[in-house]
Amino acid sequence: MPSETKVPAQIPSTLEAWVKLLDGVRVPVPKDSHDRVLSAINDSRRSMRDIAELMQGSPALVLSVMREANHSANASQAEPAESLEVALNRLGLGRCAQLLGRLPALPRDDMPPVLNQFVQISQHASQQASGLFASRLARLWQEIHWGSLLFLSPLWPLALVYPALLDAWELRVIHKGEVAAEVEHELFGVRILELCRAVAEHWRLPEWVTQGYRLLLEERDLLAQVLTIARAQDPLEQQHRLDAEAGLRRWFNQPANTVLLANNLALAAQVGWDNPHLLRWQLLTALYLQTSLEDVQNQVHQQAAQSARRHARAGLFHPAEALLWPWQHRRQHPDMQAPSPPAADELERWRELCGDLLAQPSRFSNAVHLSTQAREALTACGFTRVMLLSVDRVNECLRVQQTAGLPREAMALSLPTVGNRLFERLLNQAAQLRLTPDNHRQFSALMPVPLRAMLRSEHLLIRSLAVNNQVLMVLLADQNARPLADLSVQAFGKTAQCIERALATFGNRSA
Incomplete structure (x- = not known):
């Protein structure tokens, strides 16, 4: 763990305390990526687009640049930067170089594993978003790409400072089926979604990120209505029911919802390809794309394999591995498996x-x-x-x-x-x-x-x-x-x- 990040003696228990803590965490970046980007910044022959492409290899670096550019003291525009290139132009190369100098850089093998796992989930979500939606909404591909990559970024500093809390949450909520609200109040003192929204708003992340959290917190009833329509077997019936609810159709067809769909597809796939939570998001995606469930499942599997080719790393689980397993098999949390016998x-x-x-x-x-x-x-x-x-x-x-x-x-x-x-x-x-x-x-x-x-x-x-x-x-x-x-x-x-x-x-x- 980088020396800049000190774990407080007491776990925060309020939203304000959590936001203050996570805002002060400097998420480390891989040293090789750090050095390549810094070299490019100092090379007058490299364009801003070249530098942005190099930065994509380190989502934590992207987050730091977006946060810096969108900070109220730095942002000259009222709206937060929706893409990395816009953020880079706001900061300028000199301030980008200064920012890089403040960030901890670690060899890839020394990066904290829980942080790496969450970053990889975000990369998988970005791949799903690009493959499923970017070609259909080409005009908005940057918003889709950066929104889906940064949606889970409020959890990255949490994974760095308190990895055991997130690990315990996964074990108890995802694998053991305990009530999420009870577990979260016990572990964090607040709900995870509320914490993510508060951090995203404080960092002034792209609007599509905060909109996704707002939907999950305040518009779940509308989402449940859409899911009921998505469960209908007949596509014609689905269309008739959506046409009868014009307001609901407009709400669901917002381009910003692509970020939410992609991230939930990636998160649910971490458990296994045959689980009810993943099926719900696949049904919603099929309705959004106006295609069949089978077509969406095929596309999702293809994008998972593509993500694994680009992002999978030794020691981290990628859902593409599970495509080779028996269909009903689900990944077990390590704490649900008996340890090795004593040496x-x-x-x-x-x-x-x-x-x-x-x-x-x-x-x-x-x-x-x-x-x-x-x-x-x-x-x-x-x-x-x-x-x-x-x-x-x-x-x-x-x-x-x-x-x-x-x-x-x-x-x-x-x-x-x-x-x-x-x-x-x-x-x-x-x-x-x-x-x-x-x-x-x-x-x-x-x-x-x-x-x-x-x-x-x-x-x-x-x-x-x-x-x-x-x-x-x-x-x-x-x-x-x-x-x-x-x-x-x-x-x-x-x-x-x-x-x-x-x-x-x-x-x-x-x-």
Whole structure:
């Protein structure tokens, strides 16, 4: 991450705070593109069009130039620049060179991956827009091209500063189907679309960008009416229904809607080619172009392949890859796949740690020493988040004794056990519970709110450990909320047995 961008200690929770933060982020540009453009600016033989074409290789650079040109202090015209060439002419080559000097430039291999992924989605959207609409609306091809490329640009600085938030949003909303409004208010404090519109307006991006967000926020009812017409099988029926709603037809046929259609086609294709969200936007595109769904699907697939040839990069997912997959197959989020089993050296370390736990007489000088070894054994067999709680029977609570992979605040947790059915069951006798997506809702509701917030996971192992039928400790472990690797689950059970033996041996020595 470039040194110019500092991640604030606290995540913003209001629209104003988010806009201020994102406005101050300098999105890095690939160094090779940066150097080529700067060389062209300093070459008196290169035209403004030449320089604009070179800049297209770096959408982040395009965004910076458009923002600078459209800033209220710089823009001499009332209307924002709708194309890169207009923006370049407003700034002049001297100020463009100064702007380049302020931007962080990184080797392509060092560019942040989440930022790269969002930029690639924007490039795919631009390809879809050009292929589907630019030839039909040739007079407006620049507005279509730049609007579609910059539509998602308010998310680029967010992907740079808080990539984990966007990753969590994708996992929970797109792949797990949680309610978007609830997830967004929890993660960001605001709705994503409202944030994008506010940033786009602050940057004075092309009007077609802000118009797209306005449609999604304020005109969804009209969009739903058009979608109902688009679902009709008979093209003649579609035309009759549109003719009967002249105002609706004019609203839907606005050229600015091409930017929205192209970006939603590109975004939905990230999940898979056979999903209801993508089908809705394909139907709307077919109605807009007055052609069949099959024709639109063919064109969209062709444009995806064309985009992959131009924009695909190693380590990033491009929807064109999925055209080779079985039709019903969808891309899984990495956190929905079990991690790789522990490496051989980690398993060897795990065996050594378990050997120390089983040693007689006990090698541990105190309970903290023992619990530290227990935590290390659990992390060695593949668990990235671990919590060990000791039983405080005097105060009828569980106290955190060790953690791994959790915020520092986790150590301060004290969880009452009286009246909690989950804890009462675990403390009655040694038991193990495995949370899965099937039973998660049932059992997570029994977890205290602070613990549930600290260990949000649908794949969690909980086990109570007992010596002489008295429970002394409770273990919680997962693999960053991902499905659990079978080998790690087996090792968890064996590790728990070793910890129980260690507790028994330690207790006898103390006696």
